[in-house]
Amino acid sequence: MTSLVFFYLASVIILGGGLTVILSSNIIYAALGLMASLIGVAGIFILSFAPFLALVQILIYGGAIVIVIIFALMLTKLEDFRTLSDHKHWPIALIASLVTLGTIIAAAFYTPTNLVSRRGVDFDKIAHELFSQWAIPFEVASLVLLIALMGGVIMVRKTNSRDDK
Amino acid sequence: MTWEAIGWYVIGAFGLFIFLSITVMFLTWIERKFLARIQQRMGPMRVGPHGTLQPIADVIKLITKEDILPSWTDKPIYWLAPLAIFIPAIAIWVTIPFSETLVLQNLDLGLLYIAAISVLSVLGLVMAGWGSANKYSMLGGLRAVGQLISYEIPFIMAILGVAILSQSLSLIDIVNDQSAIANIIVQPLGFLIFLAAGLAELGRTPFDIHHAESEVVGGPFVEYSGAHWAIIQLAEYVNTFAIAALIAILFLGGWSWPSMPFTGITNDFLSLVWFLIKIYAVILLIFWIRGTFPRLRIDQLMSFGWKVLVPVSFINIVFTAIIRFYNLHWSILTVISLISIGIIFYLIYKTPQKSRKKDSIRIISAKDAVNNPPKNYGDINVR
Numbered sequence: 001m002t003s004l005v006f007f008y009l010a011s012v013i014i015l016g017g018g019l020t021v022i023l024s025s026n027i028i029y030a031a032l033g034l035m036a037s038l039i040g041v042a043g044i045f046i047l048s049f050a051p052f053l054a055l056v057q058i059l060i061y062g063g064a065i066v067i068v069i070i071f072a073l074m075l076t077k078l079e080d081f082r083t084l085s086d087h088k089h090w091p092i093a094l095i096a097s098l099v100t101l102g103t104i105i106a107a108a109f110y111t112p113t114n115l116v117s118r119r120g121v122d123f124d125k126i127a128h129e130l131f132s133q134w135a136i137p138f139e140v141a142s143l144v145l146l147i148a149l150m151g152g153v154i155m156v157r158k159t160n161s162r163d164d165k
Numbered sequence: 166m167t168w169e170a171i172g173w174y175v176i177g178a179f180g181l182f183i184f185l186s187i188t189v190m191f192l193t194w195i196e197r198k199f200l201a202r203i204q205q206r207m208g209p210m211r212v213g214p215h216g217t218l219q220p221i222a223d224v225i226k227l228i229t230k231e232d233i234l235p236s237w238t239d240k241p242i243y244w245l246a247p248l249a250i251f252i253p254a255i256a257i258w259v260t261i262p263f264s265e266t267l268v269l270q271n272l273d274l275g276l277l278y279i280a281a282i283s284v285l286s287v288l289g290l291v292m293a294g295w296g297s298a299n300k301y302s303m304l305g306g307l308r309a310v311g312q313l314i315s316y317e318i319p320f321i322m323a324i325l326g327v328a329i330l331s332q333s334l335s336l337i338d339i340v341n342d343q344s345a346i347a348n349i350i351v352q353p354l355g356f357l358i359f360l361a362a363g364l365a366e367l368g369r370t371p372f373d374i375h376h377a378e379s380e381v382v383g384g385p386f387v388e389y390s391g392a393h394w395a396i397i398q399l400a401e402y403v404n405t406f407a408i409a410a411l412i413a414i415l416f417l418g419g420w421s422w423p424s425m426p427f428t429g430i431t432n433d434f435l436s437l438v439w440f441l442i443k444i445y446a447v448i449l450l451i452f453w454i455r456g457t458f459p460r461l462r463i464d465q466l467m468s469f470g471w472k473v474l475v476p477v478s479f480i481n482i483v484f485t486a487i488i489r490f491y492n493l494h495w496s497i498l499t500v501i502s503l504i505s506i507g508i509i510f511y512l513i514y515k516t517p518q519k520s521r522k523k524d525s526i527r528i529i530s531a532k533d534a535v536n537n538p539p540k541n542y543g544d545i546n547v548r
Contacts, residue, residue: 002167002168002171026239028239028242028295029241029242032242032292035288051272051274052274052277055274055277055278055281056277056281058281058282058284058285059277059280059281059284062281062284062285062288063281063284063285063287063317064284064314064317066288067284067287067288067291067310067314068310068314070288070291070295070310071291071307071310071311071314074291074294074295074303074306074307075307123273123274123334
């Protein structure tokens, strides 16, 4: 019963944050709405017995990604983003998002849910799986991050090459 | 979970909140007295004997003060920012134990929880900086993001080094694991990294770049006054207390090192007192650093974070993992740590010499100036 209350609370936070992202004309509000939405997802993870995923969600999405997005926004001029929604390709975006929504709803309705009591997985089991069976995808993901990092360094270098002297 | 259990958690959280508020009030008094001693002053003396009632007077002053709202502010963000700073500061304390039983909820993932929640306080600083609609606040907010995101990496890496040693992320397990030997002896390098990164996370001198009074006049909090400013200040001292407690737990052995020859209630009470003594020793160390170190420049801060602390924290983890994997004796790690500290201090001492030469003013004697006048007159005045 209590978990149901918390589930609805988390859902309200997620949906409210998501609506803020879409409807707000102020881009900083949109970024904060995204933050709220992602933290709400962490709440859903806790309710589905995945505290490790919840904490990683807060650490990576809440602590790093959204903060960096806000950091980037603060370095731009707010006037450039007065109107966020008058792009001329909006029908394509509408169709794409409706198709995605339809897929998600269909998946939610046609996936059989088996009503057994659910248990969480210990985080040391996750670690064992991650570094034995899924070791190669894990390392490949880290390579992607490394390449992105190097790309960032190279881009910064090009513009500031006169400072190197 | 039943509603009754939730009720007990609420009561526990409320008790914790009261305890932290009172602690913080007296931390401000300790800090003022301690800084005054360093600067050969008396500090607060008027209210109560030796100014002991000064914090209460301060609280009454702050609560009754007018809460000024500048007209250009982004109001929702401006009002929410102190909460966004305050909630993570309090939420960390859910899993910080005072003794084996005196803890709100010991989490198996305690260290990860602390790392994840403490990152969120950056958001409050950014919101305060943005919402105030003030150039200095904005600059302070940007500086805060740059600084806190950079120092988050060595902070988490130093925590990870301890987790590798203890094979656990639960704070109580980590303390019990240190009953024979404290981590500061095994990992002096990790301790220094954690202390530096922790000071930077707190935004305390020498890393108080984001609210440097002489540069950005107070950073994100310039426009705040009255009760909102009090909440921000409360959060900062709660964070200081939390970092001191974490240092005591992770590196100084918490309540269990050195183990005491008592049993039962006496043991529980004395270990709590022992733990608090350790926390306050670390806090006095932090205040001492504040009183005696100059502030770093922002470029020095960033290069210290990325070029010194991040690589060194990786070195720390690699050596810790090697020692742990091959089950070598802990003293080898101590030796390696001490050697790395020596090398780092040597390198830090060695490198700035180049830039110092570049930045310094060339002193020319009058005779030289007449015989070979400097080609670049720049800002040198030659008569």
